[in-house]
Amino acid sequence: LRSFTILFLSCVTIITRFDWCFSSITTSSFSLNAVGGGHFSFDETSLRNAAKDFGNRFQYQPIAVMNPESVSDIANTIKHVWLMGPTSHLTVAARGHAHSLQGQAQAPNGIVINMESLKLPGMHLHLGADSDSDSDSDSDSPYVDVSGGELWINILHETLRFGLTPRSWTDYLHLTVGGTLSNAGVSGQAFRHGPQISNVQQLEIVTGTGQVVNCSKDENGELFHSVLGGLGQFGIITRARILLEPAPTMVKWIRVLYSDFTAFTRDQEKLISSENNNAFDYIEGFVIINRTGLLNNWRSTFNPQDPIQANQFKSDGRTLFCLELAKYFNPQDIDFVNEEVEKHLSYLHYIESTLFLTEVTYVEFLDRVHVSELKLRSKGLWDVPHPWLNLFVPRSNIHKFAEVVFGNILTETSNGPVLIYPVNKSKWDNRSSVVTPDEEVFYLVGILASAVGDSSGNDGIEHIEGENRRILEYCERNNLGVKQYLPHYNTQEEWKAHFGPKWESFLQRKSVYDPLAILAPGQRIFQKAI
C-alpha cells in the first residue's frame, strides 16, 4: 500500500505542480499491481479517447486515465485526490460507455476512471424464493449483482442463461449500469416497473472522500437515493443489485398509426392506466414528421421480411403518430397471447389500415437499436454530432407542447427519431435525485437528432441547436412545467431552477458525500471546491 501511495502521490504531484513537464511522461503506463491490479494510462490515444462521447460536441482531455481492476483502485484514487485538499484542481469522472451528449463523463485536466475495466468476480445471480412467480414483492425477487461498469447487453445475455431478465430497460443496451443509473434509465417498460433506478435493490458506492459504502433503501438510505439519478455527483457506483423477473423467449412487436394526436395520447394513457396495466409489456410511441429515412428509423428497424414498415408509411406531408407496443410470450402460450393482443387492440382508435405486426425473439427486440447502429456505422453516420434534447412534459401540457413543437418548430425535421410516450410518476421514487414534473402522468419526449449536414444547413448543428433553443424557450415562456432529462445547463442558476424544491437537498447531499466537488465535473453543476 505504501509503495502505491508514494507512486501515486508523486505522480499526482507531478501532474498538479508541474503541468508543463507532464507531457514528458505521457508515454508511461503506471502500474498499481501492489493494490488492486489496475493501472493509469497517460498516452495520447488514451487521453484523446477519454475526451470523446456520443454527443461528439465537447472534447476535454484528462491528464490521466485510470483503468481499475478492483474497487480499491477507485477508492485509493479518489482518497488521494481528496487528501490533496481544496487547493488542488484535480477532479475525477467515472466514464461508463461514454454515451453522454455534452461531455458529462469527461474530466478536463482531471482523472477519468474507465469503468468498463472494473472487474468484479463475475456476475452473481440469486434465483429468488420463487423465480417462476410473477410476484411484485421485491423481497423474494431474483436479482443479479453486477459491476457498475457492466454493459446492459452483457447482463441480458448472462441472466437469460438462467431464464431470467432485468425488468426495466433503456432502448439501447450498450450503456453501462453506472451510466444509466446516474440518470434514470427509461424505456417502454417504465410505465409498469418504473425506470431502472426503481429496479435496484442495493449499491456499492465510492464516495467523493474515497470511502466504500454499501447502501440500500434501509441501509445508508440517504446515499442510496442520492446516487440514483444523481448525475454522478455523490459517488461512483462500483456494484449494483438489479432486480430480475422470469424471461420470455418471444415478443409480438406492434406498431399502429394515428393522425389525431388526441386519439394517440388518449390510447397511450389508457394502456398505461392501472386497469390495462397488463395489456402490453412495452409502450412507446414516436412522431413521423414529413420525410422519413434511415436516420429517423435507426432506433428500431422491423424485420425486413415485413411487407411494409410502419415508419416508412407515406404520410403525404401530414404529421403522424406511431404507437409502438410489445407483448412478451413463450411459444406454448401463443393462442392466449393472440387473443389478448386482439382484445386490447380492439378498443384503440388508430387508423385501421395501419396495423404492423411482427414476431421476434426477446433478445432481438431488446437489442433492436444495435442493428441500426451497425447500419449507421457502415455509412459513417454514427460518429456525428448528436444535439439531442430529452424532456419530461407534464400530461396537462402535452397538447400545447405538441401543437407548437411538432406543428411549428420541427416541421422540416428528418434528422432523427422523435420519441413520445407517457409514464406513471408513482413508479418513480421521489427520494431519488432525478427531477420529474409534478403530475402523476408525464411524457418522455426525445428529439434525437443527428447533425449530418453543413453546420448551417437544415441538417447541421447550428440549425438543430436553434430548434432546441426555441423549444426550451417556448416551454419556459409558457410555464409548461417541463424538465430536461439527461439535463445540460451552463450556470448554477439554471441548475437551481432545474432542481426547484429539490435543490437544497441536492446541495446538502453534495456537501456530505463529495464536499470538495471532486466527482463528475463534466456535468458542470459544481466547481471544485464549493
Ligand code: FAD
Ligand atoms: P457515461 O456517458 O459514461 O456517463 C454518464 C454520466 O454518469 C457521467 O456524468 C459519468 O461521470 C457518470 N457515471 C458513469 N458511470 C458511473 C458510475 N459507475 N458511477 C457513477 N457515475 C457514473 N437513456 C434512457 O434513459 N433511455 C434510453 O432509451 C436511452 N437510449 C439511448 C440510446 C443511445 C444511442 C444513447 C447514446 C443514449 C441513450 N440513453 C438513453 C442515454 C443514456 O442512458 C445516458 O447517456 C447514459 O449516461 C449513458 O450511459 P454510459 O454508460 O455511456 O454513461
